Amino acid sequence: MKTIFKTSVALLLVLGISATSFAQTNSRRTTVTKTVTTKTSAKKAPVSRSKVQYKTPTRKVVSVRNIPKSSVTIKHNGTSIYYTNNSFFRLNGGRYLPVVPTRGFQIKMLPTGYKRINHNNHSYYVHNGIYFVKTNNYYEVINPEIGTIVYELPSEAEKVTIDGERYYEFNDVLYEKIQVDGTRAYEVIGFIGN
Structure with a gap:
């Protein structure tokens, strides 16, 4: 009888430990964590432009002859920027070239289709690779945080290569393709300087 009792107690202890271990394992599985792995070679900001190799050496720039008369003209750093249909242009030799507004540029309304993102307890608005933050009654172009x-x-x-590693570049901002909870994403990892 004592042997059966000892065996039963031992069996219950083993089952209890296994059940506790199983419950802890299952509770860990339900915890959602963002797993992000990045490379380190481009995380030093800014990266010298001479180290950046572009997959396509030259970019085709498409200019237009006219923009709508309803476009808004905004002066920034002594240059007139024309804003129309969610796009920015500057006049060059009688044609309008698409441009990306530089840091400090301000507009009264965000472009249609912007996305709001949060990083380090700050809210940013992003449209087509341009980052804005609300300042008084304007939206000001900023550089994103690493x-x-x-x-x-x-x-x-x-697509660019730096020290043998592949990244993406837009407007001198470097991105690395990552996975966040199984979804493709892009992390700001640095900037291109001169």
Whole structure:
């Protein structure tokens, strides 16, 4: 009888430990964590432009002869920027070239289709690779913080190689393709300097 009792107690202890271990394992599995792995070679900001190799050496720039008369003209750093149909242009030799507004540029309304993202307890607005933050009654163009994650890049983003590692570049901002909870994303990892 004592042997049966000891065996029963031992069996219950083993089952109890296994059940506790199983419950702890299952509770760990339900915890959602963002797993992000990045390379380190481009995390030093800014990266010298001479170290950046573009997959396509030259980019085709498409200019237009006219823009709608309803476009808004905004002066920034002594240059007139024309804003129309969610796009920015500057006049050059009688034609309008598409441009990306530089840091400090301000507009009153965000472009249609912007996305709001949060990083380090800050809210940013992103449209086609341009980052804005609300300042008084305007939206000001800023550089994103390193570590900011977005889920899409502008179609004009280019593949680049730095020290043998592949990244993406748009408007001198370097991105690395990553996986966040099984979804493709892009993390800001640095900037291109001169």
